[in-house]
Amino acid sequence: MQDSQRRRFIAGAVCPQCGVLDRIVVDQEADRLQCVSCGFEQERPSAPAPQEPRTRVSRAAARRVETPAEAVTLVDPREPDEP
Ligand SMILES: [Zn+2]
Numbered sequence: 001m002q003d004s005q006r007r008r009f010i011a012g013a014v015c016p017q018c019g020v021l022d023r024i025v026v027d028q029e030a031d032r033l034q035c036v037s038c039g040f041e042q043e044r045p046s047a048p049a050p051q052e053p054r055t056r057v058s059r060a061a062a063r064r065v066e067t068p069a070e071a072v073t074l075v076d077p078r079e080p081d082e083p
Pocket residue numbers: 015016017018019020023035036037038039040
């Protein structure tokens with residue numbers, strides 16, 4: 001297996017050692033995180049979740065922190081053009 005196939009970049013991951021973004025790869029064979037910028041290595045966490053999957057629960061949680069929804073009436077101020 002080639003290196004490029006068993007290594008996968010983690011989008012949005014920041015290296016804890018050199019602080020560079022998007023240089024962390026997962027070595028899927030060795031099950032380790034590796035920084036291709038500085039060579040930092042770390043055991044892969046048991047549940048790597050850089051991005052929370054979109055579920056009904058997470059959407060509901062996101063909705064709570066948003067500003068309260070206000071009733072918006074989409075009406076044309078002009079009179080309807082109906083006969
Ligand atoms: Zn690094």
